[in-house]
């Protein structure tokens with residue numbers, strides 16, 4: 122297969138690192154290649170004992186700290202005593218199989234056949250077998266010593282499946298669409314071959330050759346940490362360009378032309394337009410991590426702008442646990458003969474994950490805070506990550522948890538970058554037992570030791586559910602995902618059941634326990650109000666202080682400030698607004714019925730669609746039952762039985778979630 126001759130050399134079997142770059146000085150070479158090192162399979166640790174942990178110490182230094190957190194002090198002074206609340210009632214846990222009746226989710230759309238045909242034409246689906254050696258050791262990829270040494274230092278002994286499959290192809294310069302379950306090592310799957318190829322870069326003229334796009338700042342920081350560790354025995358330079366960190370420092374780093382830039386789309390575009398001399402003209406490898414997220418509507422305009430600025434002749438690699446293979450979405454990335462590497466069934470969960478569901482009845486929606494408080498006080502008391510749909514809900518619960526004496530950090534977009542990184546570190550280092558987060562934390566974050574993920578409310582779609590749950594049960598570790606499921610979440614529940622590999626559980630929090638916690642929370646209402654008032658006052662004071670500081674700066678440095686060039690953004694304010702309102706691409710596929718709907722409306726819409734499908738199926742079943750009864754005229758249904766049928770129809774949700782099979 123002809124591969125585009127990229128400037129970055131592709132490693133062939135007979136290539137030798139020591140003669141690769143005649144321009145490098147002997148000192149450089151010594152630094153890069155330590156010939157004493159030999160890769161040993163016993164040298165590293167396995168999943169459980171691995172040494173590597175991300176480190177944000179340097180990154181935090183360039184993040185603005187913002188106002189000092191006084192909230193914790195206020196909450197602590199108002200804490201309540203919960204002792205005696207969890208005396209007698211034991212939480213029930215019912216094991217059950219709830220998979221029956223899921224056939225309605227089977228695809229029977231004739232359009233699928235056309236789609237499959239297009240995929241077959243678009244992807245290079247030649248089966249690429251991984252050799253036994255490639256699955257057993259990193260040495261089989263002919264990697265250079267500095268890379269092997271770093272891999273060993275990180276405690277990696279054997280490549281994971283996605284690594285074994287993607288490393289040889291990426292080394293050949295092939296375009297890749299890669300998917301494997303959460304926590305399966307996708308970052309190293311693209312970073313190892315990139316670093317290996319960079320060892321062979323021409324050194325005389327520095328250039329930004331690799332761009333890694335990530336959807337969130339935290340994921341960027343984590344990816345930067347992995348790349349820095351994997352390249353620590355080389356001279357490869359890596360720059361992190363994400364929002365919330367000092368733009369000035371980033372500009373200075375970019376001027377030095379680092380080999381790799383890891384960026385979030387917004388900050389990258391800011392640099393393209395506002396940092397003199399920065400461009401993506403020399404990019405030879407583009408990686409889009411969490412690609413399905415970056416291909417979503419929210420990032421569409423930004424992605425188009427970035428792609429427009431990168432050379433067409435490049436290697437492109439896309440990775441995600443829920444990777445799209447929708448050809449329409451991928452075509453605009455001008456992939457060349459891409460290989461589809463779907464290691465697990467795309468959308469599937471790791472087999473180490475236990476999923477539990479707690480039903481929240483429609484008239485009991487307001488019990489969610491009490492259910493969560495009960496779960497976290499009694500059952501999941503540490504190493505628990507809790508997801509909320511909104512920043513306000515996560516923050517509210519942070520106050521509630523504080524008052525209940527449950528140590529928690531919050532992670533969402535209303536915090537400064539410094540606070541966000543610190544929250545992550547505090548949770549990772551077990552300084553707090555709970556992390557209360559929005560979907561900002563749902564993708565990619567790798568925090569070892571998370572035992573439980575709780576979905577306080579279900580996300581808008583199933584792939585977000587997969588990513589949220591994927592924060593636990595990573596690598597070889599086990600984990601549990603506990604979800605509070607309301608009437609409107611039936612579709613996601615069904616998909617979760619359909620795609621789960623093992624039994625799922627139905628957890629019942631005893632109503633007496635919920636009632637007790639409801640009473641406690643009711644008693645806290647006034648205190649919570651007081652805290653909000655204090656918080657608001659604190660914010661007003663700090664805003665006023667900021668204004669004063671700004672005014673002082675203006676007085677002192679007016680000339681310099683006014684002479685700064687005005688910032689440029691690739692869209693006008695109107696265009697940004699319009700982009701949010703309608704698809705930017707005139708050739709984009711027609712809007713789906715749910716486009717523009719709020720998440721709540723979307724969920725209701727999907728639930729209603731599901732209901733309609735079910736009703737249609739039930740009608741068909743009823744019709745065939747009727748015709749069957751006609752043939753056997755003597756058979757009479759008792760009124761009791763038909764009553765049962767009726768109630769079964771009405772309570773299909775009940776049947777799904779609470780059909781019990783005690784073990």
Ligand SMILES: Nc1ncnc2c1ncn2[C@@H]1O[C@H](COP(=O)(O)OP(=O)(O)OP(=O)(O)O)[C@@H](O)[C@H]1O
Nearest residue numbers: 277279280281303304305306307308309442565567
């Ligand atoms: N070959 C390996 N051996 C042991 N540990 C590994 C190996 N490769 C990666 N890891 C570790 O596995 C963990 C998960 O890796 P990573 O975050 O890259 O997963 P991922 O597949 O990108 O997950 P997600 O889909 O959630 O983003 C990390 O802690 C990483 O250090």
